[in-house]
Amino acid sequence: xxxxxxxxxxxxxxxxxxxxxxxxxxxxxxxxxxxxxxxxxxxxxxxxxxxxxxxxxxxxxxxxxxxxxxxxxxxxxxxxxxxxxxxxxxxxxxxxxxxxxxxxxxxxxxxxxxxxxxxxxxxxxxxxxxxxxxxxxxxxxxxxxxxxxxxxxxxxxxxxxxxxxxxxx
Amino acid sequence: xxxxxxxxxxxxxxxxxxxxxxxxxxxxxxxxxxxxxxxxxxxxxxxxxxxxxxxxxxxxxxxxxxxxxxxxxxxxxxxxxxxxxxxxxxxxxxxxxxxxxxxxxxxxxxxxxxxxxxxxxxxxxxxxxxxxxxxxxxxxxxxxxxxxxxxxxxxxxxxxxxxxxxxxxxxxxxxxxxxxxxxxxxxxxxxxxxxxxxxxxxxxxxxxxxxxxxxxxxxxxxxxxxxxxxxxxxxxxxxxxxx
Numbered sequence: 001x002x003x004x005x006x007x008x009x010x011x012x013x014x015x016x017x018x019x020x021x022x023x024x025x026x027x028x029x030x031x032x033x034x035x036x037x038x039x040x041x042x043x044x045x046x047x048x049x050x051x052x053x054x055x056x057x058x059x060x061x062x063x064x065x066x067x068x069x070x071x072x073x074x075x076x077x078x079x080x081x082x083x084x085x086x087x088x089x090x091x092x093x094x095x096x097x098x099x100x101x102x103x104x105x106x107x108x109x110x111x112x113x114x115x116x117x118x119x120x121x122x123x124x125x126x127x128x129x130x131x132x133x134x135x136x137x138x139x140x141x142x143x144x145x146x147x148x149x150x151x152x153x154x155x156x157x158x159x160x161x162x163x164x165x166x167x168x169x
Numbered sequence: 170x171x172x173x174x175x176x177x178x179x180x181x182x183x184x185x186x187x188x189x190x191x192x193x194x195x196x197x198x199x200x201x202x203x204x205x206x207x208x209x210x211x212x213x214x215x216x217x218x219x220x221x222x223x224x225x226x227x228x229x230x231x232x233x234x235x236x237x238x239x240x241x242x243x244x245x246x247x248x249x250x251x252x253x254x255x256x257x258x259x260x261x262x263x264x265x266x267x268x269x270x271x272x273x274x275x276x277x278x279x280x281x282x283x284x285x286x287x288x289x290x291x292x293x294x295x296x297x298x299x300x301x302x303x304x305x306x307x308x309x310x311x312x313x314x315x316x317x318x319x320x321x322x323x324x325x326x327x328x329x330x331x332x333x334x335x336x337x338x339x340x341x342x343x344x345x346x347x348x349x350x351x352x353x354x355x356x357x358x359x360x361x362x363x364x365x366x367x368x369x370x371x372x373x374x375x376x377x378x379x380x381x382x383x384x385x386x387x388x389x390x391x392x393x394x395x396x397x398x399x400x401x402x403x404x405x406x407x408x409x410x411x412x
Contacts (some may be wrong), residue, residue, distance in 0.1 A: 013384050063272040064343035065295045071272055081270050083297055101271040 007125055019058045019124035038113070039091040041070060044098045046116055047089040048129065054079045056129050060111065063101050071101070092120055204230050204304040206264040207237040213251045224259070225249065230323055231302045234261055244322075266298035274339040275302035276329040281310060282320040289324075293336040299326060 008169060026082055039045070042125065045061045049072075059074035071090070073081040081104060096110050120126040138146070176230065207229045213222040230239040238261065242253040272295055280289045292309070294302040310316040334340050364365055 010384055013219075017381060017384070065272055065297075066338055066341075066343065071270075071297060073270075083301075104270070 003020075039093060041086055041089075041091065044095045045101050046092045046094040046096065046120065047072070048092060048120070048125065049074075049079065049084065049088055050090045052084075053056070053086045058092075058126065059084070059119060060096060060098070061089070062098070062107070073104055073107055075104050076111050090125070091121070094119060094127060153163060170174040194357045203232045204307065205232065205237075206230055206300055206303075207234065208260075208264055209237060209241040209256040209258055210260040211241055211245065211256055213249075214255055214257050221330045223249075225251075228264070230245045230300075234263075237261060266300060269297045272297055274329040274331065276327050276334070277302065277306050279306070279310075279315065280297075280322050280324060283314060283316070291335070293329060293334055293339045294389060295339055301324070301347045350356060 028111040041061060041064060043061060043063060046060060047059055049057050049059055054074070054077075054135055057074050057077035057079050059072040059077070059079050061070045062073045062081065067069060069083050069084055070086050070089070071108065072084045073079065094116055096107075096114055096116060098107060098110055102110075121130065179223060204398070208226060210224055210226045210230055212224050214221060225248075227241055227244060229237045229240045229244075231240055238258055241367060242256055243256065245256065246252045275294050275296060277292050277294065278289070279292070280287055292306060293304070294305045294309075296302040304327070306323075307321065310321055329339065331339065
């Protein structure tokens with residue numbers, strides 16, 4: 001008969017399930033299972049400080065204390081090697097390959113070789129920080145110039161919009 | 170004693186003083202628990218009977234020299250027939266941390282007075298300096314065991330290698346980050362936790378569940394061959410026991 005006894009093939013199914021599960025487990029515990037995270041708190045991660053006197057400066061995570069604190073060093077931006085809360089760091093997409101607790105001198109050499117500061121300045125986050133710094137440093141005249149420029153822009157946009165609105169009627 | 174709070178206040182004050190040229194080194198920890206290590210040498214005051222008393226040295230953890238001297242005599246009077254009234258401190262020096270640019274595991278053996286009795290403990294802390302680790306210790310003892318500074322006696326401190334560390338905070342993946350930048354096991358990432366992974370988002374799981382479900386069904390089902398009749402299970406009738 002054409003009917004298949006499931007009792008015979010249950011062993012086959014079981015081995016299939018086991019191999020599937022083994023592969024699934026290997027995937028889950030592998031380093032490629034990142035759950036969508038791509039920037040990790042790790043030795044060599046470049047980060048910018050987001051709070052405190054060193055806010056806005058680039059640092060490199062040199063060692064990790066626990067889940068809340070890291071030892072960071074920023075020789076290119078004048079940040080002394082110190083323990084910092086991880087919550088005060090904005091992780092960047094850049095990493096440098098360094099040994100754990102590398103000396104500040106060697107770290108500076110690595111950062112200069114890989115041009116991390118320049119790469120960060122060119123990135124979106126770096127440009128955002130630079131613009132924030134510019135805005136914070138504006139004088140009253142600068143603010144006047146900004147308002148004038150915004151008015152000119154909105155006037156030009158409005159003019160075009162009204163033209164298009166009229167043409168659409 | 171006034172504890173300096175963390176964060177902007179400390180860094181601002183440090184940077185202001187650094188700008189004034191008063192401080193050469195900023196504190197290496199943003200949260201400075203205020204503990205300092207002192208080496209104190211003291212003795213009984215010289216008397217006619219004993220013009221050259223034995224010198225005793227102790228390493229004391231305290232916030233300042235005043236507290237340190239107090240603790241020195243507290244311990245010394247427990248160990249020897251010396252009390253503050255008949256003792257003298259000959260030297261008190263602060264011990265600086267040699268290397269604050271490397272993270273170390275500190276193992277601390279202590280004994281403390283709880284409300285009912287006194288207990289020994291062994292705790293581990295990860296920090297850049299012994300002062301920081303002992304500061305963490307006092308804070309943790311206060312929070313977890315409601316133990317005050319005066320109830321705690323630190324018996325011994327030691328730097329513990331990662332391999333010999335006993336507590337989970339010291340032996341977690343971040344403590345075992347390899348020193349070589351080029352090994353594949355280096356930089357254990359922190360964000361994907363090494364605990365139980367989420368089983369919710371995987372296509373393989375549906376296959377798994379389906380195959381298991383089929384397995385369960387399969388063990389229950391028996392397909393009839395043509396001509397066979399299904400066997401009915403006879404239910405045993407309960408004997409009527411009523412009389």
